[in-house]
Amino acid sequence: MIIPNGCSFDTVTVTATPSGAQRSSSEPLWRSLAVFRFVSVGYAALRLGTVDQSEYSRPDWAWAVIAVMAAWTVGTTIAYARPDRRTWPLLGADLVVTVGLLLSTALLQYPDATGHGALPVTAIWMAGPVLAWAVRYGRRMGTIAALIVAGCDFVLQRGAALNGAVLLLLAGWIVGHVARLAAEVATERQRVIEVEAASRERERLARDIHDSVLQVLALVQRRGAEAGGAAAELGRLAGQQEAALRALVGAGMGGAGLRKSDSAPDVAPGASGEVDLRQIIMSAQTDRVTVSVPAQAVLLDRTAAAELTAAMRAALDNVRRHCGEQTRAWVLVEDEPDQVRVTIRDDGQGIPDGRLAEAAAAGRLGVSHSIRGRLRDLGGSAIVSSVSGEGTEVELRLPRVSSIAVASAPRTA
Amino acid sequence: MSQHAPIRVMVVDDHPMWRDAVARDLAEAGYDVVATAADGAQALRVAGAARPDVVVLDLQLPDMSGVEVTRGLRAAHPGARVLVLSASGEQQDVLDAVKAGALGYLLKSAARPEFLDAVRRTADGDAVFTPGLAALVLGEFRRLAAAPAGAGGDAPRLSEREAEILRMVATGMSYKQIASRLVLSHRTVQNHVQNTLGKLQLHNRVELVRYAIEHGLAGEPEGGGRA
Numbered sequence: 001m002i003i004p005n006g007c008s009f010d011t012v013t014v015t016a017t018p019s020g021a022q023r024s025s026s027e028p029l030w031r032s033l034a035v036f037r038f039v040s041v042g043y044a045a046l047r048l049g050t051v052d053q054s055e056y057s058r059p060d061w062a063w064a065v066i067a068v069m070a071a072w073t074v075g076t077t078i079a080y081a082r083p084d085r086r087t088w089p090l091l092g093a094d095l096v097v098t099v100g101l102l103l104s105t106a107l108l109q110y111p112d113a114t115g116h117g118a119l120p121v122t123a124i125w126m127a128g129p130v131l132a133w134a135v136r137y138g139r140r141m142g143t144i145a146a147l148i149v150a151g152c153d154f155v156l157q158r159g160a161a162l163n164g165a166v167l168l169l170l171a172g173w174i175v176g177h178v179a180r181l182a183a184e185v186a187t188e189r190q191r192v193i194e195v196e197a198a199s200r201e202r203e204r205l206a207r208d209i210h211d212s213v214l215q216v217l218a219l220v221q222r223r224g225a226e227a228g229g230a231a232a233e234l235g236r237l238a239g240q241q242e243a244a245l246r247a248l249v250g251a252g253m254g255g256a257g258l259r260k261s262d263s264a265p266d267v268a269p270g271a272s273g274e275v276d277l278r279q280i281i282m283s284a285q286t287d288r289v290t291v292s293v294p295a296q297a298v299l300l301d302r303t304a305a306a307e308l309t310a311a312m313r314a315a316l317d318n319v320r321r322h323c324g325e326q327t328r329a330w331v332l333v334e335d336e337p338d339q340v341r342v343t344i345r346d347d348g349q350g351i352p353d354g355r356l357a358e359a360a361a362a363g364r365l366g367v368s369h370s371i372r373g374r375l376r377d378l379g380g381s382a383i384v385s386s387v388s389g390e391g392t393e394v395e396l397r398l399p400r401v402s403s404i405a406v407a408s409a410p411r412t413a
Numbered sequence: 414m415s416q417h418a419p420i421r422v423m424v425v426d427d428h429p430m431w432r433d434a435v436a437r438d439l440a441e442a443g444y445d446v447v448a449t450a451a452d453g454a455q456a457l458r459v460a461g462a463a464r465p466d467v468v469v470l471d472l473q474l475p476d477m478s479g480v481e482v483t484r485g486l487r488a489a490h491p492g493a494r495v496l497v498l499s500a501s502g503e504q505q506d507v508l509d510a511v512k513a514g515a516l517g518y519l520l521k522s523a524a525r526p527e528f529l530d531a532v533r534r535t536a537d538g539d540a541v542f543t544p545g546l547a548a549l550v551l552g553e554f555r556r557l558a559a560a561p562a563g564a565g566g567d568a569p570r571l572s573e574r575e576a577e578i579l580r581m582v583a584t585g586m587s588y589k590q591i592a593s594r595l596v597l598s599h600r601t602v603q604n605h606v607q608n609t610l611g612k613l614q615l616h617n618r619v620e621l622v623r624y625a626i627e628h629g630l631a632g633e634p635e636g637g638g639r640a
Contacts, residue, residue: 214500218521294552295504330585345584
């Protein structure tokens with residue numbers, strides 16, 4: 001609610017370039033790729049050492065290939081660690097070296113074994129550059145790299161390894177897709193952060209501006225009243241605008257961004273959800289009407305809040321009609337554990353004893369119908385008390401527990 | 414305060430036009446404007462040397478919140494009484510400043526006599542309550558009473574009389590009207606209002622000290638409100 005000065009400076013630092021956002025979004029993928037390469041080298045070595053030894057005509061050279069794979073894994077992991085080194089030459093070299101190592105299998109393995117589905121010496125390690133291409137350039141290039149590697153594998157094994165080729169293609173396509181999604185999400189998130197920072201800054205500016213305008217209006221009001229004559233009229237107008245703007249600022253800042261529709265004083269009946277009664281009632285503030293509320297939000301069912309506000313307005317209208325435009329009035333909102341209480345007091349003449357009952361009997365009591373009726377429908381009560389010469393007090397009480405249930409029940413009154 | 418010892422006032426406001434107008438009003442009415450400051454840091458620096466009786470403090474300062482300035486002023490120069498003046502009447506800010514030790518609160522749109530009277534009453538150590546502040550204090554006591562018991566069973570409570578009087582202040586009644594309605598003296602009404610503020614400020618200090626102890630920051634009983 002309150003934006004400390006200086007916050008706006010913090011927000012500037014979060015603005016990064018969109019490409020930076022994309023890069024950083026793919027970092028986890030690059031790290032996973034490095035892990036995959038190391039694990040797959042280990043797997044290839046394990047297979048060569050245990051299962052596949054009988055398939056190789058030149059096991060020594062096969063071990064040499066494993067050593068190159070390990071060296072290349074270390075090299076590429078270091079190279080890929082920095083985003084600015086993830087360029088075409090490196091990714092191309094990665095693919096060429098991998099395909100070369102894959103094809104070396106033809107010289108090391110018994111042709112018989114190769115033709116009957118034995119794993120090449122590189123085993124699943126050959127997926128490394130496919131994944132790198134997919135992460136770096138997206139789904140299309142990932143698929144192309146997969147086609148190259150899978151094609152070589154296919155040729156090498158003379159069609160015996162179709163399963164592996166399909167898996168490789170899928171891996172290239174899916175990882176590319178995920179990389180692009182991650183980049184899109186990161187860009188979107190970046191945009192949201194920027195919009196948020198901008199709106200926060202705007203809010204802060206608006207606050208400063210409102211504050212300055214309020215100061216000037218308050219000053220004009222004060223000086224105008226002292227100068228008298230035409231200036232007094234100006235002062236009075238400034239006072240009206242000051243009160244109106246203050247009510248607006250008070251209502252807008254209270255829950256800025258939480259519930260946007262709250263600031264509208266006319267709440268559509270029947271709309272669901274809870275609203276902060278303070279924000280609606282604050283709109284009644286003028287230079288003659290002082291509205292006082294607690295610091296905490298007073299949450300009420302939307303319909304109940306609208307009815308309560310309407311009852312309060314009826315009471316204020318009554319003050320204006322019967323006591324004159326110049327009569328001052330005060331509205332107090334209280335949030336008690338079991339009820340919400342809105343008190344409207346004026347400093348008018350008050351109602352002489354018996355007049356209220358008299359008027360009610362004559363059937364011309366706006367107070368009775370619009371205020372008492374509304375409150376009764378909500379399950380609450382309205383108490384009008386007056387001391388002759390000391391103004392009138394209208395107290396609207398709305399019980400908390402049953403208010404929602406009663407409000408939604410059909411009206412029988 | 415008597416005529417031969419004019420009340421010393423310091424005006425803290427970042428709005429030059431307003432600051433000058435307030436200072437001029439005070440000077441014309443016979444108050445001694447000993448210092449003015451445009452932001453919180455300057456106010457805290459100057460307050461010790463200027464030794465004001467009353468600090469007229471705008472809540473919207475560019476560098477510090479009103480609470481920080483109030484707390485800082487109370488620590489740096491305990492003799493100074495703080496009267497908060499604000500344009501927008503931001504409720505939580507006002508409440509926090511009062512809990513931190515401000516003695517009163519007035520909207521900037523208050524008429525000049527009302528303002529001058531408020532400064533005099535603040536200098537006398539009397540709380541200056543607007544209906545708005547009374548509603549905030551009422552609300553704060555209700556919030557504390559409703560707070561979960563984990564915060565301690567020592568939440569301050571209003572007596573029935575205090576609540577009754579605060580509600581009257583909040584609906585715009587003057588102390589005089591309240592006194593005649595309740596058949597009390599003006600002074601008694603003033604004392605009741607003052608007590609409510611005292612309870613809140615005491616509770617606030619206790620909470621600050623408890624926080625300091627729980628977080629290993631315990632030192633002076635002011636709870637670390639150093640300038």
